[in-house]
Every structure is written in structure tokens, then in C-alpha cells.
Amino acid sequence: MASKFKGVDFYDLDSLFSDEERMIRDTIRGWVDERVLPIIEEAYIGRYFPRELATEMGELGMLGANLPEEYGCAGLNNVSYGLIMQELERGDSGIRSFASVQGALVMYPIHAFGSDEQKETWLPALASGKKIGCFGLTEPDFGSNPGGMITTARKTDGGWLLNGSKFWITNGSMADVAIVWAQTGELGDTKGIRGFVVPTDTPGFTATDQKGKLSLLASDTSELHLEDVEVPESALLPGAKGLKAPLMCLTQARYGIAWGAVGAAMACYVEALEYAGERIMFDGPIAGKQIQQIRLAEMVTGITQGQLMAYHLGRMKDEGTMTPQQVSMAKRANVDMACEVAREARRLLGGNGILVEYSAMRHMANLESVYTYEGTHDIHGLILGQAVTGLAAY
């Protein structure tokens, strides 16, 4: 099924993708046209995540798509996975966030650190979208510095007792299972941080919706409260030892964001370009005015740079050479670019640009969350600063 969205390809990057990669991208593109765009306005204004999309995404194979087929996943390479994120975020950052959390922050740690039993219990159900997962790392007082977390896990006879709160948790209220990160040792000892697979119907576990958001409205963002939540030993992720484990998950999700941001920027640019061609002001279309041309030129340049960065990052990930610092650079640069593109598109649209029937302001507001979550723009700058100077400045 052909999509009406032609994409943005100023540098003929299409020629670098394989037939399968292009086919995968075009499939998701068509799906977003048909299933996301017609309902996203309503979901955004109504402040809900369109739950039915989760199962469809599962049926098509979008969830944890780069994980192996033996657990019901699509077994795609990382470039294909990135293209999926790009296309989903062309629809809405909230939809992409859902897929990122499910795939990179819930399925990935179960696959990378979980026991066979955990994998068999959860991965096929999460891949199909029948079950939903969330990832609880951030706390009210520990955002950029999760190593300081005060949620604790204490050993009991045959299991663990969890206590604490997690803030800003995507998918939190609708999740069937939560990956909860907790301190098993002394507070502040990053080696003592361990991960737990916690069914959300465990007594003592509650989730409440985060009220008052002005961004990422078509996404479930919640607080998790764990009050004497008792889980068996089998809930512990055996392979996840220390803060490094959740950070590895974040690297996966950030990789997807580097692609997703490009998708959001593409949506805004294409909308602005079309609008500029049609909007007659004074003596002709505003596309013929120097100011708007420079605006559009900056947008398409930023997008092309972002595409190249995401593309090469993806090839490096597939070859196994990608470093977390390279991911930091791409997440930071591409989200920043997308924020700029969305804002400039909004401005080009004049008064219409503040309306929800155009996508620019929705993307613009969404991208402020993307700028902050998964490591803020600043923190990724500090990671890069450390990478080039050898000095940590956090």
C-alpha cells in the first residue's frame, strides 16, 4: 500500500537502504498514514494513548523488532528498526515512545539480562502487544542521576521486598509488567542496583497518571508507587548487575530516538513546505519569499544531516562497533534539530500553526519531552564532553 507521504530524501539516501529496509519503512509509513494520522488529533486533545494501536503494532511486528524470531520478534537489523522508529515518530512522538519503551526498555532487558523463564513468559506476549510493559528508573529526586536512587529491594526468604516511587514512567498506568530498578545494597552504591520484573497486579504496586502535562499528550506518563511489594527470587533479572544494565537499555532506546526525531522533523518540514506553496500572502505564495526559503533550507539541511547520522549509527550498530557516546551525539543532535524544525515550521504556518489540525505544534510540544527524557540534552553534552576531554563534569 503506497503512502501519500513521500518522505524527505535530498541526498538520495534511499539508494543506501536494502530492498527489505525500504519495504519495511514504506509499510510502516502506510500504516501511520492509515491508522495513526486520522486519530492522533483526537488522542492528543483527549490526552490518551490509543491502546488499540499496541496490538496492531504487535501484529505487524513493530515491537522489539530487532530482537530474535525465537521469541516471536521480527528479527530485523538495527537500520530497519531505526526506520520503524522514524516512521512512528513521523506520526507522533507518543506513539514512538510507546514502541521504544516496550521494545528497548522492557523487551531488551528481559532478553539481555533475563532468565529463560522470564523470556518465555514475557517476550512473546510483549512482542504481540497483548501485554504492555514499562520501565521504572527515574525517581522524584533522581532524574539525571539515577545512580542515587532510593527505591530499595531487600532480601526476604525466597524473594525480595520492594519499596519506593518512580516518576515520569511511560506506559505506567496501562502496563501489565514493570521493569523496576532498585537498590539492593547501600544507597549510592551503583553496583547494588538490580532490575526486577514486576507484574503490575502484585499487591502494593500502584500507578497514577501524571496530570497537567503540556507535552506528549498521546502517551501514558505515570507515577509508580511500590509499598512493600513482595516478589519471588525469580523476578530478579539475573544478568543485570549494577547501574550499567539500565544504562545499556537506555542506549537502545536512545538509538531509536535518534531516528525518531528525524521522522518528527520530516513531518513538520513537509507540512511547512506544502503550506508555503499554497499560502498566498501579498503578491504570491510565501514559499517565494526569501525568509521562508531560508527557513525551509535550514530545515531540509538539518533533516539531511540527521538522516546521515542516524543511518551511519545504524550501520555501526549492525556491525557491533557503535559506542554509547556515538549514540549520545546522535540523540542530542537529532532531537535538537527536530525541536528547531518543528518550531520554525510552526512559525511558518502563521496563525494556523497553533492549531492541532496541523502537526507542527503538536510535534514541537512533544519534542520538548524527547529533549528531556532518555538523558537530557545537557547530560548528553556532558557525556560527549567527557568523551573528548577525559574529564567528567556532571
Add this chain to the structure above:
Amino acid sequence: MNIIVCVKRVPDTETRIRVGGDGTSIDPSGVKYVLSPYDEFAVEAALRLKEARGEGEVTVVSLGDDASQETLRTALAMGADRAVLLQGEVTPDGLATARGLAAEIGESDPPLVLLGVKAADDDGQQVGPMLATLLGRPCATAVSSFEVTDESVVCRSEVEGGTRVLELPLPAVVTITKGEYEPRYASLKGIMAAKRKPLEKKEAQTGPSRLRVKAVELPPERTAGRIVGEGPDAVPELVRLLREEANAL
């Protein structure tokens, strides 16, 4: 029940068409090609039939150049089992295409052959009925849904003012139009699996084409609308124009 679906690679209906330098073809640069939407309905129909019966094989056949492999892979990704590419030139002569397809299909002689009612690029509507004639089979055209028994296929077509139901003995040829068979999305696993499914290439036996394209032209630019007057006074002039210029009355 084994089913063959004939599919064609055509320019995306969303593509902005430009006439090529020779004036008899379209300029392929920047054109995106897709599986013809009517053929997509036919593939969907075949897959549903296979799934409902729980047996049989769906083979997709395309006549065209190497690029048509991509079109065949699309059908394989949707769920077809194997593909055959008949390498040859696609001419405007529907009979030449039908001969090429008949040579291939005659060999395996499946009970049911499906095609789109027409190709989305040339709107020919010839290949299905001609193929049926060459194979000596009955043919139902522009079918929006059908059911199959062991001996026959019952086809429904939307015709002027109602529905026509035809019963054809098998083996038969059926051309499909928009209706029951909204095509599925290829799942990502399907796309990956398509790579591993068999795609056979053969020389197409089309014979000579007797049609020649003399010219390809774009439709004339639409001229601006015209206001013939205001209020009731304008009605007689409007009626005259509708009758004499637009031939609408």
C-alpha cells in the same frame, strides 16, 4: 487449492507523471513503483482463500523486467508462497502479455487464476479475459467477492443498479476489483520471510506486439472557473452552458 495471481509493477498512483523525452513513454526518474492496487486485491483474495481452506499454494507471476522482482517480493511479503518472473518487455498489447502468462500458467494449470480487473497504469482490462480465452477457461470480470467449492467459483460483481452473481466451473479465471478484499499490511516478519521464498526467473513467451504507443500526453491544465452571474438572473445562462458546453444536461 493452488492459485496463481498475475501481478504488475506500475507507477504509484500518487506519483506526479511526466512525459519522457521520446513523447511515447513516461519519464521513470523519480517515479516510485508499486504492486498495482487491483492486483493487490487479487493477492489478498488468494491469501484469504488459502487461509480459509487451510491448504494450497499461492503463486504470483509477473511479466516484466528485473525490477518487477521487487513487486513480486511485495506479494511474497503479504504471504504468497512463491513467485515467477517472466522476463520480457511489457507492451501495450494485452494479447502479448496474455500469451506470455498463458505459456507459464498452462504448464501448471491451477484451478483458479486471479488478476486485478485492470492495471492501474494503462487501465487496459484486457489481460484477464484474453488469458482465459487462451487457456480455454471461463472468465468473470470485475468481481468484488467470490466463494469457491470443489467444482466451481461463485462470483459477485457490482453492476449498474445491483449485484450480479455468476457461477463458473473450475478451472476458471477471475479478475478482481475493489470490494471485499482490502489488502493486508505485509508484516515485518513477512517481509523478512519473503527474502527466503523461491523466486524463479524465466524467459517470457509473449510473441510480437501489434500495438504501438504513438503518443503520451498529460491532460490539459485545468482552466480557472468562471462566474456567469449572480442570483436567479444567472440561472438561464447556467442552464444553457450546462447543456451546450458541458453536455451535463
